[in-house]
Amino acid sequence: MKPLILFFVFLLTVFQSAGQDGFNYDESKVPQFKLTDPLVFPGGRKVRSVKSWERRRKPQIFNLFEDQMFGKIPAGLKITHFRVLEESTETPYKNAKRKQVEMILEKEGKELRILMLIYLPVNVPSAPVFLGYNFHGNHSVTTDVEVKISESWCNNNPSLGIINNQLTEQSRGVESGRWPIQMILDAGYGVATIFYGDVDPDRDDFTDGVHPFAYRENQSRPLPNEWGSIAAWAWGLSQAMNYLEKDPGVDPSRVILIGHSRLGKTALWAGAIDSRFAMIISNDSGCGGAALSRRKFGETVKRINTSFPHWYCTNFKAYNDNEENLPFDQHELIALLAPRPVYIASAQEDLWADPRGEYLSGFYATPVYHLFGKNGLESPVPPSVNQPVMNQIGYHIRTGKHDITEYDWTQYIQFADRHLLKK
Ligand code: GCU
Numbered sequence: 001m002k003p004l005i006l007f008f009v010f011l012l013t014v015f016q017s018a019g020q021d022g023f024n025y026d027e028s029k030v031p032q033f034k035l036t037d038p039l040v041f042p043g044g045r046k047v048r049s050v051k052s053w054e055r056r057r058k059p060q061i062f063n064l065f066e067d068q069m070f071g072k073i074p075a076g077l078k079i080t081h082f083r084v085l086e087e088s089t090e091t092p093y094k095n096a097k098r099k100q101v102e103m104i105l106e107k108e109g110k111e112l113r114i115l116m117l118i119y120l121p122v123n124v125p126s127a128p129v130f131l132g133y134n135f136h137g138n139h140s141v142t143t144d145v146e147v148k149i150s151e152s153w154c155n156n157n158p159s160l161g162i163i164n165n166q167l168t169e170q171s172r173g174v175e176s177g178r179w180p181i182q183m184i185l186d187a188g189y190g191v192a193t194i195f196y197g198d199v200d201p202d203r204d205d206f207t208d209g210v211h212p213f214a215y216r217e218n219q220s221r222p223l224p225n226e227w228g229s230i231a232a233w234a235w236g237l238s239q240a241m242n243y244l245e246k247d248p249g250v251d252p253s254r255v256i257l258i259g260h261s262r263l264g265k266t267a268l269w270a271g272a273i274d275s276r277f278a279m280i281i282s283n284d285s286g287c288g289g290a291a292l293s294r295r296k297f298g299e300t301v302k303r304i305n306t307s308f309p310h311w312y313c314t315n316f317k318a319y320n321d322n323e324e325n326l327p328f329d330q331h332e333l334i335a336l337l338a339p340r341p342v343y344i345a346s347a348q349e350d351l352w353a354d355p356r357g358e359y360l361s362g363f364y365a366t367p368v369y370h371l372f373g374k375n376g377l378e379s380p381v382p383p384s385v386n387q388p389v390m391n392q393i394g395y396h397i398r399t400g401k402h403d404i405t406e407y408d409w410t411q412y413i414q415f416a417d418r419h420l421l422k423k
Contacts, residue, residue, distance in 0.1 A: 024297055025351050033294035036328050038335040038368050050371055053338075062272065062336055064327045069288075070234070070269050071227040071313025074214035079103045079114070079239040082246075085148070092144050093182050095122050097249070100138075100148055103239055107213050114198040115150055116240055117141070119181055120190040120249045128254035128278075128420055129190040130412070131240060133233060133263045134175055136160055137167040137195045141179040145172070153201035153208065167195075178260070178404045187413045190250060192240065196263060199236035200229045204310040210235065224314035230288075231313070233263070234270035241276050254278050254420045258412065260404040261353075262311065265289035272336040278420055279341045281412050283404045286353025288312065290344045290361045292330050293323045297354040301326075330357075331364035334393070338365070339372035341419040343394035343412060348385050350402040356382060362393045369393060390415050 024030070038061060039047040047057045066072055087099040097120045105112040117138035120127050134140060136154065139147040149172075153165045161170025184191050196202065200209030206221040210232050222228065227235070237257060245252040256279040259267030264285030271280035282290045287299035288311065302320035305312065319326050334342060344362045346355030359382040366376030369392050376393035383389055386407075388396035394415045398407050 020352065023300065023303070023352075027297075027356070030295050030297055033324065035292070035294065035331065035364055036326075038332050038365070039371070047371070053368065053371055058336060061328060061332050065269075065272070065333060065336070067225050067313075067315065068318075068327060069312050069316045070231040071222060071315075072225055073227050073231050073235050073273065077210075077214050077235070078105075079242065080106045082243045085115075086146070088146065089122060091119065091146070092142070093119060093185055096120070096181075096185050097122050098144065098146065099247075099249075100146075101243055103243060105210065105213055110213065112199075112210055112213060114194060114236060114239070115148055116192055116194050116243065117147055118190060118192045118247075119185060121185045121188055124188050124190075125249075126251040127188065127190040127249060128256065128416065129192050129244060129250050130184060130256045130258050130281075130416075131192045131237065131244065131277075132258035132260075132281075133196040133237075133266065134179070134193050135196065135260075135263070136162065136171050136175050138193055139167070139169075139172045140175040141173075141193055142176055142181060143173040147172070150195045150198055152195060152197040153203070154195075154197050155202060177406075180406050180409050183406070183409065184413065187417070189256075189413065189416065192244065194236060194240060196233050196236075196266070200232040202229060202262075202310075204308075206310070222313065226313060228312045228316075229310045230262070230266050230269055233266040234273055237266070237270040237277075238274045241274060245276070252276070254416075256412075256416055256420070257281065258283065260284060261286065261289075261402065262308075265311075268333050268337070271340070271342070272333060275340075277340070279343070279416060280337055281343045281345070281415075282358075283345045283408055284347055284350050284353050284358075284402050285344075286350070286358065288330075289353075289358075290330055290334065291354040291357035292360055292364075293319070293326055294329055295354060295357045295360075296323060297357055298352040299354070329361075329364075331361040334361050334365035335368040338368045339374050339392065341392050341394065341415065343415050345395070345408055345411070346397040347402055348397055348399050353402060355397050359395055359397070362395055366393060388414075390418055392419070 103114040258281040264282040362377040369376040374392035
């Protein structure tokens with residue numbers, strides 16, 4: 001390539017990974033802020049026991065997140081039936097069994113169909129499983145020709161074979177680099193994945209996906225404190241768990257949630273609403289996920305509510321340019337997961353997601369882990385790149401950009417081995 005072209009490619013890479021103009025990427029410009037304390041009640045009394053955390057303080061914090069950020073998930077809405085569409089050991093992987101399960105929600109003549117793809121290691125009788133959404137259809141995570149193509153709406157991306165908002169054969173395998181399935185199986189884990197658009201298409205439209213199944217008469221969008229899309233995706237993960245609990249090939253006490261980016265935000269909230277998940281992994285989840293909002297580093301609350309008005313509930317918009325008045329910050333989302341193992345990962349070039357703010361959430365959630373006698377992130381200073389910490393709260397910042405890579409998965413498997421296999 002000519003030097004000039006190379007220079008432009010370089011500039012493009014810098015802009016893409018570092019984030020967008022008009023946002024702060026300068027640590028010295030991070031405002032002074034005071035965080036809410038998860039272990040202090042609003043009146044000033046301290047939480048001193050697991051019992052008072054579990055019974056009183058944790059529900060207070062949970063209710064605030066639900067009411068002010070993610071929105072309430074309608075009670076009682078459930079997948080009505082699960083259908084195993086096919087299962088086979090003929091897959092591109094060694095020692096593997098594939099299952100494709102349809103999760104159907106039927107209500108008043110309407111139907112929502114969600115497809116789950118599962119690979120299990122045949123040599124493990126009841127396997128721990130990583131469960132997470134994919135961005136571009138189940139068939140995008142693998143070259144396996146038997147994997148069905150979802151018909152749900154997807155953002156156009158002709159280079160990935162997504163045309164007229166439909167996934168196509170051309171998108172088969174395009175995300176396989178993010179899903180090292182053979183490596184996961186070889187480590188003795190299964191993997192289950194769902195296209196997130198099956199549950200709710202990722203656009204500001206509340207007439208599609210699961211939301212309409214819970215509307216009262218004449219309702220056409222959620223109320224200000226009712227579920228946005230992230231909460232809907234979190235609901236879908238709980239529904240998947242309802243299936244996994246009954247699959248004899250799966251160990252329901254060791255289902256691990258994993259998600260990248262917006263799907264990492266989803267994994268965190270899904271872990272908070274459903275204690276059946278044994279471990280939670282947030283990969284580069286950033287703003288509205290693991291990153292502290294009050295730092296206003298990279299993406300901000302206003303920016304996320306503007307670009308993605310459907311992700312959080314309407315009440316969350318009150319905190320645009322008003323992070324100081326949030327009744328919580330994201331360290332308390334991590335605290336809601338205690339004492340379960342949680343892994344927060346960042347990437348060095350992913351400044352948009354505020355790596356330091358992601359680390360600090362784990363650090364400030366640590367006192368709640370201490371209450372349970374567990375170590376979290378003990379140092380206020382993040383570790384160097386590619387130096388994972390694997391206490392009950394795990395963390396790494398790897399070299400490279402916003403993505404989920406084999407390096408990330410290698411750490412997650414090791415973290416899961418350490419915290420779940422010792423049982
Ligand atoms: C955008 C968005 C982030 C999000 C990311 C993703 O960059 O601003 O909040 O995490 O998309 O999901 O890939």
